[in-house]
Amino acid sequence: MPDQDLETLIALIRTVWPKRVIEFGVNVGRTAKAIMAHVPGIEHYTGIDVPLSYRPILRLQDDNAVPNPGEMVLADPRFELIVRPRGSLDLTVADLEPCDAVFIDGDHGCAAVLHDTMLARALVRPGGMIIWHDYNNEPVDVKNVLDEMCQAGALIHQVLNSWLAFERKPVDA
Numbered sequence: 001m002p003d004q005d006l007e008t009l010i011a012l013i014r015t016v017w018p019k020r021v022i023e024f025g026v027n028v029g030r031t032a033k034a035i036m037a038h039v040p041g042i043e044h045y046t047g048i049d050v051p052l053s054y055r056p057i058l059r060l061q062d063d064n065a066v067p068n069p070g071e072m073v074l075a076d077p078r079f080e081l082i083v084r085p086r087g088s089l090d091l092t093v094a095d096l097e098p099c100d101a102v103f104i105d106g107d108h109g110c111a112a113v114l115h116d117t118m119l120a121r122a123l124v125r126p127g128g129m130i131i132w133h134d135y136n137n138e139p140v141d142v143k144n145v146l147d148e149m150c151q152a153g154a155l156i157h158q159v160l161n162s163w164l165a166f167e168r169k170p171v172d173a
Helices: 002-016 030-038 110-123 142-151
Strands: 021-023 044-050 080-082 098-105 124-133 164-168
Touching: 002 030, 002 124, 002 142, 002 164, 021 030, 021 110, 030 044, 044 110, 098 110, 110 124, 124 142
Parallel strands: 021 044, 021 098, 044 080, 098 124
Antiparallel strands: 124 164
């Protein structure tokens, strides 16, 4: 992720004063490390990823899995790593705790983006935020999925000049 997008992501997450954050697609933990270092008040950060053997929906993501998911943040006592054979696709709402912010940057195939979004919407507390990466990355399905959701009435906002999009869960939700 470009540094500018990382700075924007951190700024977005700070607006919800999160205690609990979930990241779909934690990879080596670079983003998790930056968020935990620059967002005060985080008590628990869950990173979800896949084993090296995982084959994503989109073949162009074949090289995204890493041998040691979360390795940059495993020593942080606030960090919890969840690795499943199909990553977040193997999880349900019952497997995770409610949270204040979710960052979705895992499998970018349509079915995975839909699944991760539905999980995030069920887990994020009112006033919290869901943020997606790779919105403007044309070879992946993130933009198509989010644009269809917007056409159906979702209030998802693109961050100009970035690959980020976000949705704030209404307080009255």
